[in-house]
Every structure is written in structure tokens, then in C-alpha cells.
Amino acid sequence: MSSMSETAPTLSTTKASRPRLSDLANPTRFLWLAERLLPFVWLITAILFAVGLWMSFAAPEDYQQGRTVRIMFIHVPSVWLAMFAYMVMVSAALGVLVWRHPLADVAARAAAPLGAAFTFLGLVTGSIWGRPMWGTWWVWDARLTSFLVLLIIYLGLMALWRAMEEPADAARPSAIMILVGAINIPIIKFSVDWWNTLHQPASVFRAGGPTMTSEFLIPLMIMALAFSFLFLALHLMVMRNEIYRRRIRTLQRKAARAAGRAKTNPETA
Amino acid sequence: MKLVCDHIAVDRGGEAILRDVSFSVSSGEALIVSGANGAGKSTLLRALAGLLPLAEGRTSNHIRLEERPAGLGYLPLAELTHYLGHENAMKPALTVEENLNFWRDELGGDGAELDEALDLVELDGVQNLPYGHLSTGQRRRVSICRLLMSERPLWLLDEPTSGLDKASENRFAEIMQDQLEAGGIIVAATHLPLGLNSPQTLEIKPLALDSGAFD
Amino acid sequence: MKLVCDHIAVDRGGEAILRDVSFSVSSGEALIVSGANGAGKSTLLRALAGLLPLAEGRTSNHIRLEERPAGLGYLPLAELTHYLGHENAMKPALTVEENLNFWRDELGGDGAELDEALDLVELDGVQNLPYGHLSTGQRRRVSICRLLMSERPLWLLDEPTSGLDKASENRFAEIMQDQLEAGGIIVAATHLPLGLNSPQTLEIKPLALDSGAFD
Amino acid sequence: MIAILKRDLALSLRAGGGLLTGVLFFLAVIVVVPFSIGPDLNLLARLGPAVLWIGALLASLLELERLFQADREDGSLDQMMLMATPLPVLVFAKAVAHWLITGLPLVLAAPLFGLFLNMSSTAILATSATLLVGTPAITFIGAVGAAITVTLPRGGLLIAILALPLTIPVLVFGVSAAYGAVEDPAPFLPPFLILTTISLFFSVIGPFAAAFALKMRSG
Amino acid sequence: MIAILKRDLALSLRAGGGLLTGVLFFLAVIVVVPFSIGPDLNLLARLGPAVLWIGALLASLLELERLFQADREDGSLDQMMLMATPLPVLVFAKAVAHWLITGLPLVLAAPLFGLFLNMSSTAILATSATLLVGTPAITFIGAVGAAITVTLPRGGLLIAILALPLTIPVLVFGVSAAYGAVEDPAPFLPPFLILTTISLFFSVIGPFAAAFALKMRSG
Numbered sequence A: 001m002s003s004m005s006e007t008a009p010t011l012s013t014t015k016a017s018r019p020r021l022s023d024l025a026n027p028t029r030f031l032w033l034a035e036r037l038l039p040f041v042w043l044i045t046a047i048l049f050a051v052g053l054w055m056s057f058a059a060p061e062d063y064q065q066g067r068t069v070r071i072m073f074i075h076v077p078s079v080w081l082a083m084f085a086y087m088v089m090v091s092a093a094l095g096v097l098v099w100r101h102p103l104a105d106v107a108a109r110a111a112a113p114l115g116a117a118f119t120f121l122g123l124v125t126g127s128i129w130g131r132p133m134w135g136t137w138w139v140w141d142a143r144l145t146s147f148l149v150l151l152i153i154y155l156g157l158m159a160l161w162r163a164m165e166e167p168a169d170a171a172r173p174s175a176i177m178i179l180v181g182a183i184n185i186p187i188i189k190f191s192v193d194w195w196n197t198l199h200q201p202a203s204v205f206r207a208g209g210p211t212m213t214s215e216f217l218i219p220l221m222i223m224a225l226a227f228s229f230l231f232l233a234l235h236l237m238v239m240r241n242e243i244y245r246r247r248i249r250t251l252q253r254k255a256a257r258a259a260g261r262a263k264t265n266p267e268t269a
Numbered sequence B, C: 001m002k003l004v005c006d007h008i009a010v011d012r013g014g015e016a017i018l019r020d021v022s023f024s025v026s027s028g029e030a031l032i033v034s035g036a037n038g039a040g041k042s043t044l045l046r047a048l049a050g051l052l053p054l055a056e057g058r059t060s061n062h063i064r065l066e067e068r069p070a071g072l073g074y075l076p077l078a079e080l081t082h083y084l085g086h087e088n089a090m091k092p093a094l095t096v097e098e099n100l101n102f103w104r105d106e107l108g109g110d111g112a113e114l115d116e117a118l119d120l121v122e123l124d125g126v127q128n129l130p131y132g133h134l135s136t137g138q139r140r141r142v143s144i145c146r147l148l149m150s151e152r153p154l155w156l157l158d159e160p161t162s163g164l165d166k167a168s169e170n171r172f173a174e175i176m177q178d179q180l181e182a183g184g185i186i187v188a189a190t191h192l193p194l195g196l197n198s199p200q201t202l203e204i205k206p207l208a209l210d211s212g213a214f215d
Numbered sequence D, E: 001m002i003a004i005l006k007r008d009l010a011l012s013l014r015a016g017g018g019l020l021t022g023v024l025f026f027l028a029v030i031v032v033v034p035f036s037i038g039p040d041l042n043l044l045a046r047l048g049p050a051v052l053w054i055g056a057l058l059a060s061l062l063e064l065e066r067l068f069q070a071d072r073e074d075g076s077l078d079q080m081m082l083m084a085t086p087l088p089v090l091v092f093a094k095a096v097a098h099w100l101i102t103g104l105p106l107v108l109a110a111p112l113f114g115l116f117l118n119m120s121s122t123a124i125l126a127t128s129a130t131l132l133v134g135t136p137a138i139t140f141i142g143a144v145g146a147a148i149t150v151t152l153p154r155g156g157l158l159i160a161i162l163a164l165p166l167t168i169p170v171l172v173f174g175v176s177a178a179y180g181a182v183e184d185p186a187p188f189l190p191p192f193l194i195l196t197t198i199s200l201f202f203s204v205i206g207p208f209a210a211a212f213a214l215k216m217r218s219g
Ligand code: HEM
Pocket: A072, A075, A076, A079, A080, A122, A123, A124, A125, A126, A127, A129, A130, A131, A133, A137, A143, A144, A147, A148, A188, A189, A199, A200, A201, A202, A203, A204, A205
């Protein structure tokens, strides 16, 4: 029919000239950028870790906790990054739902195993610290428990992603799940204020400024920075792998379809 | 009344399935969508029914019902649409009557009565049987009754005659013709001729394979 | 060699579906089973494959392979049978190669090599793709490779060409012809002509509705 | 909306409805406990409210698979998108029906199972009351998980895992209200009221979130 | 037989394999317990072996849905009837693969979860040992339930209910062996050996019964 499939010329020109969001950060450009950024990010990470670790061991022993206080320089950055990774996922989830950007889904998916790993590290270092301080590996206080729930949420999301075979179909359901699970983050943060916990209350990011002395605060902040750069480096790498994985999917699909085509019109084979 | 579809695009599973599909169908007209297996016929129909999101910033404004008669006001398109998909949306454990009355209650009930509708598809007498006891073709015909019992102007039909025998096919052609004469619009995806008088046609071709996000 | 089926009867869901079906097919012959939807074609094939129990005291002795060549000894019928049903018995998450090698290992591997078999269905080059990426027709062809990779004399085929395009249909006709020439037996249920030279035919009619246990 | 409630209730009574499975699973959990902790009647009585709550929670979560999956598989969910009734309202109706079919039987069975656990009548009464008020929250929260996993076959366990972290507050307040009724210093009413609030809150939020997830599903 | 083991293991690692769900459900059950019985560390330690066993039992049972259903849906089960390998042997291989995928991770996770429950290292070790020996029995018993319900969609809960009564002896001897290692008068070895015997017994009987049920299924 003549009335159909005819492109109105005005419409098509406006469409072509409209810049699309996907042009601003498409996967190809992301890969290009990541390749160039990664060496620098790794270099900064290494320097920060060298300085941070040196300063951590140079820090004086705590009058109450003795040498075990040094666990803090691993424990606290780990738990911060564990929660930060979730916030990265939350913003990526918004990117999936609001802008439907394919890179946002990749970012969310790449952050989950990293977040889970930092959460696990936070749990392990906390437990190791708890053994001398509290006399037990674990207590069911609000801070510790809500943090354990964070691990369950991470792992649940990873299971959800695994269960859905097609990554593009998994994007939106998991984005919704990420947003729903975000409610746990403020609970972790404020658990020490809302309930009586064995765990100590905030001493750095609190209203009224940090209560920690600078001998501890400065190495802690450097370690936190080092962990952040480590996260950035790993996140870029996992995102890169995820993009390659999806490209392989697309290539395999193409190969599959091409096999069909060669079959139906032998002259093109 | 006119269904206008302008440059719609749909992705599935991260792949571009439809790009820049445009057409318009007026009151009393039918559009037959054809194309090879996997071309995207069902995808188009689901997108028209609002069951699949449009891609690339296309909003629901790209699918619209223009020149509405006064009665329809600004009802959303979904409430003016019947969608007959591959699945019949009936529960095998409920009787035909229970199934159809449920859909009449929920989809709006100003169409044919139950008996009338079953009569139109030549299935009178089955209303008290559990739907699960019917054969494939009979099930499809019960599903068609749903279209008759709630009056809606736009019918989206995905292979509506699959499983129907010759006689039922002809019966269904008459039913569609009645709907068109009453001012309705039909968009049907099918491999088989539906027996309509001079429908418009739209052929969907599979897209070239280089339009996904991860190429 | 001769497949003999004598007065078999099958019930499903408490209803009599087949009664007194008899036939015999010799080496090099094919039997085409036809009949309306729901007549019982698939039921017959499943019963022949031993996937459905026979009704009314019929034992497996009512389905037998007579005049066996020496090599086959007294192997049970199941181990001499290939069954190609509606489902393809492949895992979408595994590659074509993994899927086919698995069935070759399990069903006995004295047939064609993987490459050869894929070549025969004109699908070379897909072995490392996940099976789930293939289209309907391609999946069916991979499933046919299973028949080629394990040599078994009796082929039971339920709508084997469903989803195949014209060229693949012809290819499959040649494959079946080869199997017959090698002394095999084919029983196929189908609505469509399979392109075999002078097969036997068996038409199944739906039973009268008065033979269930609770009438 | 009433129609969908009626239909889902009717379906649950027909063959294939699975009306009993939830209660049976609940019973199974209850039976397993004395076998594993030993027949110490005092300990059983002390743990009673907790065991009833855990059993009811797991049974509710594992039943959620039935909420949307059948409707998706047979195409009913597509038709629901075309109704005049807004989707969240439909989801609400379906969740209410689901609770009546799976949640209410748990509440009704709880007193009987409480006897198996050697619980006092006060404890039984208090626990049943908290279950009556708390199980709807589990259904409404779980509806979101069910909607997210609606395209997955065999998604039952996954729904439970996804929904469980969010149902922990329900459990906490439910159990503490139940214990509040039995043990002296602890109060009954404040946690009970919080539980009620949680249920009401999620009966509003849950359907919206679930409806959104259903809209966003692919295929 | 080796081929089917390899295939099922490979499948569990691919997308859609659901390797994690069982352990996660186990963890969820463990987390839920302190929330409901309260954070009393001594009570937790006392209940530890029982909680670990109940969690592992439920997780194993609820995973059984995956044992045969996918193979039935895609027609693989039909092909298995045509193999030279006898069906019970195939079922055995599938059950072993299933245990490796779902049971073994539970056993490996148990020591970690034991720490959450404040269990002593002896208790943790003993419980893990009993789980290692006992979970195969659950899989082999459950295989029968999975075979019986193979034609049902969403049959997960039903399998658990059907198989649970038969798994109670496993639970009883498992838990009593675990407690035997911790509490003084009770012995460890006798129940542990009985548990081993049960596992061996059902690893033989289970596959036959399950194979019979699979043969008898309609469709
Ligand atoms: C497994 C056990 C533990 C877990 C799960 C855990 C979890 C957390 C979390 C989530 C935070 C972040 C708080 C925030 O950003 O507001 C944190 C901070 C902290 N934790 Fe732990 N913790 C554990 C054990 C311990 C132990 C035993 C100690 C030492 C006695 C400790 C000392 C600290 C300190 C000093 C901070 C920094 C507080 C701040 O400045 O905000 N933690 N922990």
C-alpha cells in the first residue's frame, strides 16, 4: 500500500539531527576511554596503597585496642566501599529505568560482584576485629545484621542476573530490585543511632565533625581513597569484560542468523 | 477515527527488531501484517497494544488514535483495544461461562451476551464445560468470544485463525467484516489469507543485523 | 528386519485414544501416519518408542522387531530406536557441539562425525554457538543431527519437518532416503508430504467417544 | 477488581489450585523442629512464637510463585494491561486473593500447630493475632519479588531470597509483639501497632512497585 | 553416565543455572532465626546444629524441582528412555550431579554459617560432617518426589512436602550425631554410622524408585 512505510521527509530529518543519549557514551567510546584511563587509575591505586599502608603501620597503637586498631584501616574502607558500590548500582538502576541506557545496566551488573566482595571483606575484617574486642566472631546487633543483609541483597541480585539468560531482559527487573533494596543502606548507616549496638557509632562522617584523632584519621582517609581507586579500576575492568561478553553474544547471534541465510540463498554463501 | 503509527521502533533482548515502521488505518479498514518467521509481526502487535515498550525515546505519542468520535473522549488507547495473542488467556479449570464472564466484567461489558457470542462462533452448548476439556480450535473460538462480548473499536489479532478449521475460518471472516462495518479497525498478523475484502497490507522485513547497542 | 505392531491400544488421561492399531513395516520401508488434529498420531509414536504404556493388558510383545539381522541380537527395541518428538531435547545454554556430543555419548556413537552431520543438514559453522541462539528451523536441523550421529535402524519421527524451510525439507527427504537404503525403517507422523518414494500410509481416525473406563 | 478476586478464589478451589500446599509446608516446618532440637517441652514452648513465625514466613514466601506466573503463561497478564482498572489496583486485588488463599489458612492453622509446640494459650493467641496482621505485609512485599521474577520458570526459591531481606522487619515486630504478650517486661501493643502500620504501608506501596515491575517485564 | 554428570555440572555453571540459590536460601534461613528467637548467644549456640540441619534440609528439598523438570520440558527425558544405560543409573548420575551442585555448597557453607550462630568449633565440625554424609540421602529421597511431580508446573513446594516425611530419619540421626559430638553423655559414632547407612541405602533404592516414577509418568 502506498500510504504505508513512506517516511515523511520532515520527520526523518528532525530525527536524524536530534542528538541521542546513546551517542554521548556508547559502549565503543566507553571502551576507548577505559583503555586509556585504566593504566593511570591502577598507578594511582598502587601509590595510594603504598602510602596508606605505610602510614597505617606507622600510626601509633591505640591505648585501648593496641595493635588490633590497624584492622580499622582495612575494615572501615571496605565497609564504606561496600555501601558506595550499592549507591553506584542505584544510580545505574535509575539510568536503566529512566534513560534506558545500555551502559547503565552494564555498570550495575559490574558493580554487584565488587560490592559483594567488599561486603565480604568488611564482614571478615570486622569478625577478626570482633574476636579480640568483643570476645566473639559475631553478634546479632543491628549494625552487623543489616550489613549481612546487604551481602544477601548483593548475592540475590547476582542470582537474579544469573537466572535470566538474556542480559537485556534482566536489566529492568534487576534495576527495580536494586532500588527496592536501597532501603537497607540508610538502615546500615543509622543502625548505630537507632538501636543499642555493640558496634561503635560513627566517628568520621557524623554531624559535628569527626571525633577521631588525626593520627588515625589521615591514614584512614588515604586508605579510603586507595580503596575507592581500586574500586574504580576494577569496575572499569569488569564493565569492559561485560561489554565484550555482550558483544560476543551479538556476534554469536549474527553468526547463527548468517548460517540460516547462507542456507536459504545458496548464492550468497 | 484513524490509528496512526509513526516511525515506531522496538527492541527485544537488546536487539533492534523494528525500526521506523509507519502506517495509518482508518475506521472500517483492516491492515494485514505479513513477513517471514521471526520478522517481527508479533512484536509489532504487542507494541501497538502497549505490551512492549518502544525503543529510543519513542513515546506512546507515536501510536495514536486520531479523529476520535465524541463518545470516546480521551480514553487511553489500551482501553479501546482488544488483543488476541498466541495465548488465549483462559483458565482450564474454570468453565467457559466463568472465563468469559470474567473478561466481560473486567474489559467492559457492552457487547454481545454470552449466548449470542457463543452462537456467533458456533459453539452453543459448551458454556458449562471446563475450558480445559475443549480442543485447540474450540479454545480459540472461545477466545474470540471475548472480542465480541466487550465492544472495543481496535482489534489487534496475532494469527487469529491458527487452529481453526475451514468453517470456523469463514465464520471469523464474517465476524471481522461486521466489526469493520461497525466502524472498527483491525490489525492482524497472519501467514494465511483471512478472507477480508481488500485489506491494506504491510510487509515486515527482518532488519539488517547491525543495529544493536553492543556491536 | 520388520517392525510389527499388532492390535495395540493406548489410553491417555483415562480416555481411550488408540484401539486395535496394527501394521508392519519392513527394512527399507517408511510408514506415514496421518490423521486430523488430536486423532492420536503423536500418541502412537510415543507408544512405539515405549514412552507411553499400552492399555488393556497389551504387553511390549505387541510391538516387536522381527527377522533381526544377526548383529542386533536381542537388544531391546528402545535401544534400536531414534525418536524425534515435538521437543528437540537440547539445552539452550550449551553449544551445539556440547549438546550433540552428549547425545552421541549417551545414545551410542557409531554414526556420522559431528562435522559431517552438521554438513548433511547444511549447518556447518554453528558448532560453537549456544543452541539457544538458533532459530526454530535451525534448532530442528541440529536435532536431526542426533539421528545421524548415532546409528539406529528404527526412526520414529513426529512432524519432523515442522519449522523447516523448503530447502531443508528436501535435504531431510534425502537423509531419510539414505536411511531407508541402508536398511532402516521410518515411521513418521505428519500433515505435510515428506517427499519419500512410495511410503506406506496409515490413517488414524479419532475414536468414537464411548470407550473410557467410566462411561 | 471484585471480579478478579472472585476468579482467583474460585481457581484456588478447583483442581490444580494448590490450596493446601502452603499449610502443609508450614506443618512440615513445625514437625521438623521438635525432631531436631529434641523433645524438651519447655524449650519448645519458649521457641514457639519464633517457630510459628518462621514457618509462616517461609510458607508465604514460597507460595508467591503462584501469584503472577500462571497469569503470565496463559496470556491473562496481557489482557490485564488492557483493562480500565489501573494495574496497581488489579495487583492489589490479586494479592488480597492470594493472601486469602495462602496467608489466611496459615493464620488459621497456627493455633493448632501452637498446641504441637506446647505453647500457652496466651502465646498462641498473641502469635495468631500477629500473624493475622503481619502475613499480609509478607504477601504485599513478596508481590514485588514475584513480579520481578515473573518471566522465570522455577523462580520460587529466588522470589523467597529477594523478598526475604525486606520482610525481616515484619518478622522482628511480629515476634516481639508475640513475646511481648507472654514475657513480662516486654510490651505487646507498640510492636503490634508498628506491625499493623507496616502491613498497611506495604499494601499501598507493594502493588505500585509490583505493577511497575510487571509493566517493565519483557515478553 | 559420566557424560550426563558432566553435562549437568556444565549446565549449572552457565546462565540460568541457579548455582547460588540454594546456599542463599540456606543463609536466609540462618539469618531469620536470630531475628525471631532473639540474639541470645547461648541459646543460639545450643540450637546451632538443629538450625543448620533444618536450613540445609529445606534448601535441599526446595532445590529438587530442578532435578528432572527442565529435562522433561525440553524432551531430554524421552531420549533418556532410549539409552542403553538403564534409567536408574542415569537417575543416580543426575542425583549425584544435583548433589554436587546444590548439596555440596550447603555443606561447604555450613561452617561459615555456624560462626554466625556462635557455635563451638567442635559443634561446627561435627555438624558439617553429618551434613556431608546426610545431604546425599536427602537428594536421593527427594529424587523420588521430584520424579512423581515431574509433570507439574510450579511443583517445588509439593516435592518438599512429599519428601519431607521420609527425610525425618536423616534429620534425626544427623542432629543427634552432631549433638553427640558436643554434649557429653550422648555418643557421636552410632548415629553417624546409621546416617551413613541411610545415605547408602537410599542411594540405591532412590534411583530405582525415581526411575520407576519417571517411566510411569503420563506425557
Ligand atoms: C563483622 C563485624 C562488623 C561489621 C559487619 C561492621 C560493619 C561496619 C559498617 C557497616 C561500618 C560503616 C559505618 C558507616 O559508614 O557509617 C563500620 C564502621 C566502623 N567499624 Fe565496623 N563492623 C564490624 C566490626 C567492627 C569491630 C569489631 C570494630 C572495632 C571495635 C569496628 C569498628 C568500626 C569503626 C571504627 C568504624 C568507623 C566508624 C565511623 O567512623 O563511621 N567494627 N563497621
